[in-house]
Amino acid sequence: MDHELSPDELESLLAAYAIDAVDDDERRAVEEHLRRSPAAADEVARLREAAAMLAIAGGPPPEGLWEQLEAKLQVSESARPPAPVIGIGSRRAPSPASPAAPAAPAPGEGDRARRSRRRPLLAAVAAAVVVLLLVGGVIVVASRGGNDNPTTTAALAADARRQPGARTATLVDDAGNPLATAVVLRDGRGYLDSSLPALPAGRTYQLWSVGGSQPVSLGLLGRAPSVVAFAASPGTASLAVTEEVAGGVSAPTRAPVAVGEVRA
Amino acid sequence: MTPPGPYAQTDDVGLLIAVARYDGDALAEAYRRHAGAVFALASRMLWERATAEELVQEIFLRLWEQPERYERTRGSLRTFLLMDAHARCVDRIRSDSRRRNREERVGRAEMAEAYDVDLEAWDLTLAEQVREALDTLQDGERAAIELAYFGGHTYREVANILELPEGTVKSRIRTGLTRLRSQLVDRGIDGSWITS
Numbered sequence: 449m450d451h452e453l454s455p456d457e458l459e460s461l462l463a464a465y466a467i468d469a470v471d472d473d474e475r476r477a478v479e480e481h482l483r484r485s486p487a488a489a490d491e492v493a494r495l496r497e498a499a500a501m502l503a504i505a506g507g508p509p510p511e512g513l514w515e516q517l518e519a520k521l522q523v524s525e526s527a528r529p530p531a532p533v534i535g536i537g538s539r540r541a542p543s544p545a546s547p548a549a550p551a552a553p554a555p556g557e558g559d560r561a562r563r564s565r566r567r568p569l570l571a572a573v574a575a576a577v578v579v580l581l582l583v584g585g586v587i588v589v590a591s592r593g594g595n596d597n598p599t600t601t602a603a604l605a606a607d608a609r610r611q612p613g614a615r616t617a618t619l620v621d622d623a624g625n626p627l628a629t630a631v632v633l634r635d636g637r638g639y640l641d642s643s644l645p646a647l648p649a650g651r652t653y654q655l656w657s658v659g660g661s662q663p664v665s666l667g668l669l670g671r672a673p674s675v676v677a678f679a680a681s682p683g684t685a686s687l688a689v690t691e692e693v694a695g696g697v698s699a700p701t702r703a704p705v706a707v708g709e710v711r712a
Numbered sequence: 713m714t715p716p717g718p719y720a721q722t723d724d725v726g727l728l729i730a731v732a733r734y735d736g737d738a739l740a741e742a743y744r745r746h747a748g749a750v751f752a753l754a755s756r757m758l759w760e761r762a763t764a765e766e767l768v769q770e771i772f773l774r775l776w777e778q779p780e781r782y783e784r785t786r787g788s789l790r791t792f793l794l795m796d797a798h799a800r801c802v803d804r805i806r807s808d809s810r811r812r813n814r815e816e817r818v819g820r821a822e823m824a825e826a827y828d829v830d831l832e833a834w835d836l837t838l839a840e841q842v843r844e845a846l847d848t849l850q851d852g853e854r855a856a857i858e859l860a861y862f863g864g865h866t867y868r869e870v871a872n873i874l875e876l877p878e879g880t881v882k883s884r885i886r887t888g889l890t891r892l893r894s895q896l897v898d899r900g901i902d903g904s905w906i907t908s
Contacts, residue, residue: 460879463886464867468802469860471868493787495886498893500791501842502861503756503798509747510765514740517769521736521776650718668729695722695730695738 453477462488466495605631605639605675617687619708627706628689636682638666639675640689644705646672647691654692656700658707659685668696684710717741724789732779739776746790747772750797756862757801767804771797798861805864845895853888856881 453461453474458481464470465478482489608614613634618626619642628642644653653669657680666678669689680687688704719727719741730738750771754764771793774781782792846854859870871881 460882460886463889464860464882466889467857467861467885468799469865469867469870469885471866494893495889496795497787497791498889498896499798499861500787500794501845501892501896502857503749503753503794509743509751509768510761513747513751513765513768514743516765517743517772518736518740520769520773521739665729668733693721693726695719695726695735697723698725698729 455481459488462491463495466492467499604677605641608633608637608639615710615712617708617710619687619689619706621706628708630687630708630710632680632682632684632710634682636680636684638678638680638684640669640673640678640687641675642669642673642689642706644669644673644689650694652692652694652696653689653705654696654700656688656690656704657681657684657686658688663688663700665696665698686710728779728782728789731776734776739772742775742789743772746793749790750793753794753797754801757798757864758804763804767797767800770800802864841899842896845892845899848891848895849888850884853884853891856884857888860885 458478461470461474461478465475468475470478482492608631609616611633615632617630617632619628619630619640620626627644628640630638630640632638640655642653647653649671652671653673655666655669655676655678656663657666658664664681666680666687667676669676671694686707686709688700688707690700690702690704692701717737717740719730719738722730722738722741724742724745727738727742731742747768751764751768754767755761758764758767774796775793781796782789787795849857855874856867856870859865859873860867863870865873867881867885868878870876870885871878874881
């Protein structure tokens, strides 16, 4: 491109950009524009929803293609350490047909295979790799560290309670019976130790940070959680646990089974 | 493809959360829901079954490796996967075209017609609505959009093919897509138009 595009020119390119019909220079210029203009970014998102309609044609994917894809997942699985049999979110024992979640690396634990899975910017979040998904304005924090090793996590949790600035919570049910205790550190790292009753297959417990305008998911706890690491906002006011369908939900669908305020 | 698994009732956002935890069953469910559409788009753009299959694998491997690339506020998971697939197809078409002559590419684009791919039952009503929405496009808008979208052409190339000024093509793409968008909103198939 031999000249800077004017705002009008950029606006006129949004639709073509939305269907990848611009050249590389124009694409870079539009993307720069989108970073500065939320309105333009919204417009592109709307046009893309419309463009996706052009691809309405469906039908099943080719026979055997999933099996090929699954084999590739297993190749990347084999680089991971074996997952512990008991752990958070382990809906069933790992089998060759279902890649199991990797163990969450403990801080300072030197395992190259695990490290290679961690995203550098997020590696600072010690106990679990955290994925942020923006869900209709609610940030869902999904712990990508799945099957924590209970022994290690329990040790970390015990240690966390002795850290300066650690805050704790006791989560109780409607009748006031304590079902779980939690500790939240200054940096937002947290641990939940629970005696929640095991759930049937297809269900999971999900942990939430409450107190803001909407509950924020802190991750899935699995059917029979014991000690679980999570990452919360350091200022988290209260924690709640709900029972949900396996795989979790973006907002709680029912009243919590246990809630508790986080106190200094 | 395997029958519906433990995530059959989970919404797309829930699937993404589980995929982020390296849950293969969740990826299988996302594949079950959306791979057909991705494959249909790739087949139509790339014209080679093997290349289209490769592309489907690439798209779902990327979802597995980088689920955080998906932002719910920017549309449904299906739209995200289709846009991802579309961009990859366009890359392939453009690098490929350096070795092909222009006539052949034009021929390919003109052959790209007719929505005659088999549709799953859940798609049928929706497909009918989308066809009706597409029918509200003016011929010029539709030609420009389809050449660009399915042919992988830039608006400049479309202008050459249709022998129209570039500005005309840009504005036809824009008015056409905007019209399509409002038609779809009117029909209540806005945004998360299909999640299961």
